[in-house]
Amino acid sequence: MPATRLDGKKIALEIRAEVAKAVEQFVAEGNAPPKLAAVLVGEDPASQVYVRNKERACEKTGIASQLDRLPASTSPTELLERIDQLNRDPSVNGILVQLPLPQPTGDGPALDERAVLDAVDPIKDVDAFSPINVGLLMQGRPRFLPCTPHGIVQMLHRCNIATAAKHVVVVGRSEIVGKPMAMMLAQKDGSCGPETANATVTIAHSRTKNLKEICLSADILIAAVGRPEMIRGDMIQPGAVVVDVGINRVEDRLVGDVAFDEAAEVASAITPVPGGVGPLTIAMLLHNTLLAAKLQAAK
Ligand SMILES: NC(=O)c1ccc[n+]([C@@H]2O[C@H](COP(=O)([O-])OP(=O)(O)OC[C@H]3O[C@@H](n4cnc5c(N)ncnc54)[C@H](OP(=O)(O)O)[C@@H]3O)[C@@H](O)[C@H]2O)c1
Structure with a gap:
């Protein structure tokens, strides 16, 4: 059975509507x-x-x-x-x-x-790149969550894809996506969302040996590499959830890090590119901007 398409665009619109409502409330309170x-x-x-x-x-x-x-x-x-x-x-x-x-x-x-x-x-750091905010995330008491991994966590949560006790393989260890993604999913206390922690996480990168075998052991595979269609269908465990973070321009089209058609034959659910993770990143930036305003108003 072909995989369910995880519609990041639709979820992002939901989140944006929630943020818009909360902004309205914040302004109605005199801010x-x-x-x-x-x-x-x-x-x-x-x-x-x-x-x-x-x-x-x-x-x-x-x-x-x-x-x-x-x-x-x-x-x-x-x-x-x-x-x-x-x-x-x-x-x-x-x-x-x-x-x-x-x-x-x-x-x-x-x-x-x-x-x-x-x-x-750090209190205006809506991308969550400052060492203070990275440190707070590491300690499981985040102030701002980085937008792309936070968007992915929100998507998994809203699609009822639990991560507890699942093996998540994150391919890529960038400061922006791979590392914080792995850290958020490995949290013990659910500080990044109760449904989206307690995973067993493997981080893979360009020096990883046996990448195919490692990917094949993933219940949830998250690709953040920046190499067009590098993750092939035969690297995916039947029934796995596949999240494609990659945005690669190939000639005049955008493709992900995952060979979508092949992967969709094997996976149970998969994000498309475009229309998957990208829109969620912007939605979480809006969320963080409101959070920043609230934190500063409370000071
Ligand atoms: N959808 C969104 O909103 C969004 C947001 C951010 C980024 N992106 C996209 O996501 C992709 C990754 O972005 P990034 O900023 O995380 O990239 P990055 O900083 O270039 O990091 C890429 C990672 O992939 C690893 N890698 C490279 N070749 C590999 C290989 N052959 N096998 C295994 N691992 C390999 C690298 O390993 P080493 O560490 O060993 O070099 C590195 O850790 C890009 O396409 C980017 O455009 C999308």
């Missing part, structure tokens, strides 16, 4: 609408599209947004100064620095992504 400040350095076309989508999503949810467009020639000092201004601006609740930062154009110094992300005030 200013939450505000997200996005910083975009350079002219990368994909980044421009991502930022525009985030701005539109804010608008539809009652969240204010502002976009700082900085030239690719921006120096590290200038960028850090801009972040500092946003940190100190009480009207800004969330700060998002769109990645990747551009490479230096001339002889100028490179922009250090780590230093820039570290400079964001």
Whole structure:
């Protein structure tokens, strides 16, 4: 039987409607609408599209947004100064620095992504990249959850896919997706959602041996690699749930890290690309921006 398609777009709309309602309530209580400040350095076309989508999503949810467009020639000092201004601006609740930062154009110094992300005030860190927020997540008492893994947890929960005692294989160990994903699903106390913890988690990466065998042992397989259709149908245990985080442009179409048609023959459920994990990431960014505004209002 072909796999159930996990409709991330539909779940994201549900979450966005919930956030919009909560924003309305927050404003009715006498607060200013939450505000997200996005910083975009350079002219990368994909980044421009991502930022525009985030701005539109804010608008539809009652969240204010502002976009700082900085030239690719921006120096590290200038960028850090801009972040500092946003940190100190009480009207800004969330700060998002769109990645990747551009490479230096001339002889100028490179922009250090780590230093820039570290400079964001942890209470405005809606991407959950700051060491403080990563540390809180590690300790099972998260403040902000990183948007992509949080979206996946929400999707599993809302699709009644329990993770307790399941073997989850996460392929990829990036700071943005793989590592926090694994950490959230391995939590003991359900701090990231009671239905979505207590998994037995394996993290695979480019130095992993026997990737196929490891993937075949997964009840839930999460691919966050960035290699088009690398996970083939014969790497999936019959009946497994497959979550495809990858977004890869191949000629003029977007494909995931999973060979969808082959995988859908074997899996019990699978996310499509596009329309799977991507929309959930934006929904959780909106959630985090409201959370940031609430935390700052309570201070
Ligand atoms: N849907 C969304 O909202 C969303 C959000 C973020 C990212 N993405 C997409 O998700 C994908 C991954 O993004 P990312 O930022 O996590 O990527 P990343 O930082 O490039 O990390 C990729 C990971 O995959 C591992 N890897 C590479 N080749 C491998 C191989 N042959 N076998 C096993 N592991 C391998 C790497 O291992 P090493 O650590 O050993 O190098 C690394 O840990 C990309 O397509 C990206 O566009 C989507």
